[in-house]
Amino acid sequence: MTHQEFVTGDTPLPDIVILTHKLAREYIMGTETVRALRGVSVQIRRNEYVAVMGPSGSGKSTFMNLVGCLDTPSSGEYWLNGQKVSDLGDDDLARIRNKEIGFVFQTFNLLPRADALHNVELPLVYAGMRAAERRKRASEALARVGLADRMHHRPNELSGGQRQRVAIARALVNNPSILLADEPTGNLDSATSNEIMGVFKDLHRQGQTVVMVTHEPDIAANAERVVTLRDGLVHTDQKQAA
Amino acid sequence: MPFYEAVRLALQTIRAQKLKSAFSVIGVFIGVTFLIAAVSIVNGMNRYMTDKFAASIVGVNTFQLRHRPNVGFNVPDSVWRSWRRRPRITFADAEAVTRGMSVPGVLTSWFSEDQGTVEYGGKIAKSIDLQGAGADYFTIKNLNIVQGRPFSPQEAKAGIPVAVMGWELADKLFAGNDPIGKTIKIQGLPYTVVGVVEKQGTMLGMSLDKFVVAPATSPIQRDVNPPHVVDALMVKANTIPEMNLAMDQTEGIMRARRHLRPNQDDNFALETSAAVLDWWSGINRLMVAFGPGIVLISLVVGGIVIMNIMLMAVAERTREIGVRKSLGAKRKDILRQFLAEAITLSTVGAAAGIAFGIILTLLIQAFTPLAAQVAPWSVGLGVVLGSVVGVVFGTLPAMRASKLDPIAALRQE
Numbered sequence: 001m002t003h004q005e006f007v008t009g010d011t012p013l014p015d016i017v018i019l020t021h022k023l024a025r026e027y028i029m030g031t032e033t034v035r036a037l038r039g040v041s042v043q044i045r046r047n048e049y050v051a052v053m054g055p056s057g058s059g060k061s062t063f064m065n066l067v068g069c070l071d072t073p074s075s076g077e078y079w080l081n082g083q084k085v086s087d088l089g090d091d092d093l094a095r096i097r098n099k100e101i102g103f104v105f106q107t108f109n110l111l112p113r114a115d116a117l118h119n120v121e122l123p124l125v126y127a128g129m130r131a132a133e134r135r136k137r138a139s140e141a142l143a144r145v146g147l148a149d150r151m152h153h154r155p156n157e158l159s160g161g162q163r164q165r166v167a168i169a170r171a172l173v174n175n176p177s178i179l180l181a182d183e184p185t186g187n188l189d190s191a192t193s194n195e196i197m198g199v200f201k202d203l204h205r206q207g208q209t210v211v212m213v214t215h216e217p218d219i220a221a222n223a224e225r226v227v228t229l230r231d232g233l234v235h236t237d238q239k240q241a242a
Numbered sequence: 243m244p245f246y247e248a249v250r251l252a253l254q255t256i257r258a259q260k261l262k263s264a265f266s267v268i269g270v271f272i273g274v275t276f277l278i279a280a281v282s283i284v285n286g287m288n289r290y291m292t293d294k295f296a297a298s299i300v301g302v303n304t305f306q307l308r309h310r311p312n313v314g315f316n317v318p319d320s321v322w323r324s325w326r327r328r329p330r331i332t333f334a335d336a337e338a339v340t341r342g343m344s345v346p347g348v349l350t351s352w353f354s355e356d357q358g359t360v361e362y363g364g365k366i367a368k369s370i371d372l373q374g375a376g377a378d379y380f381t382i383k384n385l386n387i388v389q390g391r392p393f394s395p396q397e398a399k400a401g402i403p404v405a406v407m408g409w410e411l412a413d414k415l416f417a418g419n420d421p422i423g424k425t426i427k428i429q430g431l432p433y434t435v436v437g438v439v440e441k442q443g444t445m446l447g448m449s450l451d452k453f454v455v456a457p458a459t460s461p462i463q464r465d466v467n468p469p470h471v472v473d474a475l476m477v478k479a480n481t482i483p484e485m486n487l488a489m490d491q492t493e494g495i496m497r498a499r500r501h502l503r504p505n506q507d508d509n510f511a512l513e514t515s516a517a518v519l520d521w522w523s524g525i526n527r528l529m530v531a532f533g534p535g536i537v538l539i540s541l542v543v544g545g546i547v548i549m550n551i552m553l554m555a556v557a558e559r560t561r562e563i564g565v566r567k568s569l570g571a572k573r574k575d576i577l578r579q580f581l582a583e584a585i586t587l588s589t590v591g592a593a594a595g596i597a598f599g600i601i602l603t604l605l606i607q608a609f610t611p612l613a614a615q616v617a618p619w620s621v622g623l624g625v626v627l628g629s630v631v632g633v634v635f636g637t638l639p640a641m642r643a644s645k646l647d648p649i650a651a652l653r654q655e
Contacts (some may be wrong), residue, residue, distance in 0.1 A: 098570020126570040
């Protein structure tokens with residue numbers, strides 16, 4: 001599946017968006033050291049649609065946090081879009097999250113007091129964009145996920161599927177390198193799940209790189225490649241017919 | 243995220259939680275209200291005392307020769323007793339001072355006063371200020387005659403029983419009828435009314451128009467003071483330096499008349515409007531001493547309340563903070579957001595306090611005898627204190643929010 005062997009000191013090829021090299025993360029819990037990731041090396045090309053699977057405790061949440069730049073590894077390297085981010089500080093990571101990563105969460109994580117438009121605007125606020133431009137970009141992103149007529153609804157006035165669409169619009173509004181989805185259908189019924197998977201497929205067709213963490217095989221079946229983690233290591237990594 | 247975005251966000255949050263926000267700013271609100279109201283009273287009273295009270299009690303560029311000060315603040319008993327043993331000012335003293343002063347343009351007037359009853363045609367006015375004075379008294383005190391005339395120097399000198407009434411007294415006894423030439427009874431003694439003084443209004447709730455002035459040597463003298471004694475000699479000069487010169491000369495003349503040796507203190511008093519102001523500043527000092535303490539305590543309490551509310555808000559909104567961080571909010575963005583919220587809260591509280599303080603001041607003006615006037619600097623100080631409280635007490639919660647780990651924050655229910 002992978003490409004050429006990566007050695008410390010190398011720079012990834014230009015079409016590699018995500019490259020992890022012997023990525024490890026340990027937590028110290030009291031006197032015990034928990035090794036959540038023990039050295040994961042994965043390369044993901046631009047415009048790939050990858051599902052990350054694994055049972056609980058396999059390290060997929062830790063992997064997703066690291067890939068999402070919410071956490072820093074104990075050892076190993078992580079390159080995102082040609083930039084080594086594994087040794088960046090808090091504020092630089094915040095900037096990377098803002099520019100390169102679009103998150104979609106299981107619980108949507110929309111701000112309850114803000115309307116859809118304002119929720120989608122948020123990443124642009126932190127990017128320092130001016131209000132008029134922000135509004136324009138946010139409404140375009142909402143239109144892209146089919147919610148042009150719901151811009152001024154608050155999350156509690158929207159259905160679960162619509163909420164997840166708002167979250168997707170928010171994830172895409174900054175044109176990120178990767179769309180990083182964590183159990184995106186975990187809180188949705190199967191019809192709505194299929195609808196959201198349709199949105200993902202469309203985005204992928206339009207050239208978006210998608211990384212999706214899930215434990216449901218039928219959701220993972222939507223992806224063109226499945227990486228399975230077990231005990232903090234890559235267990236399988238195979239392409240499949242999407 | 244620019245600061246104005248943070249403030250806009252804070253206003254949204256405050257609007258969404260009106261009741262909670264109202265309770266959280268109550269301390270700052272009370273502190274600033276008190277600040278504005280107290281400063282308004284002190285300020286208004288100060289102005290009142292300097293502009294009106296001192297001038298109307300003593301007069302502009304005027305001093306009074308008395309056997310003891312007329313107004314005193316916190317005078318010990320022993321001093322008071324020694325004042326009472328002093329010899330009074332006699333007609334002869336007043337004459338000697340008037341003749342002895344060489345300051346050009348000075349006006350002098352004898353002055354004695356007491357409370358008494360004035361009657362006309364069966365109507366009785368009680369607690370009237372009975373004043374015995376010289377002809378220049380009206381000029382010295384700047385009293386305009388609206389009806390009739392003041393009494394003349396000749397009438398004053400001869401002690402003719404003529405009287406000039408204050409506006410309220412005239413209104414009470416004559417109820418709009420012409421009083422000029424009518425005979426009123428002052429303490430039972432018949433006097434002919436020659437004039438009425440323009441309405442003076444009130445001072446600290448007391449009417450300034452319930453008085454009658456008659457020549458100091460007229461029959462009423464017997465009722466007001468012992469024979470040949472006056473309460474005071476009023477001296478008015480044209481300027482302050484001339485007044486000071488007149489005071490020096492008066493002191494010299496009186497010391498000579500009383501045969502005081504150089505090591506002996508004056509056994510008489512020369513009182514200017516400054517003395518009245520001294521008395522006022524004594525009261526003023528009390529307010530200035532306690533006022534800031536009360537303001538400070540309420541602001542600190544208000545700040546602590548805001549800090550607790552903000553700490554609660556950080557705990558409640560941990561997930562929101564996590565979401566914001568995942569979308570690219572830096573530490574300083576979160577810090578700024580929560581700091582702006584605290585500052586906005588306390589500034590809104592301060593603004594409400596300023597508004598209510600001004601309303602309170604207007605109410606005090608309208609419904610109490612106190613003179614209150616809003617001091618612009620106190621409004622500015624209110625705004626500044628409001629935001630300072632926000633900064634001081636918002637920093638800890640904002641720091642706590644900004645340091646949250648995004649993963650843990652996102653995981654929170």
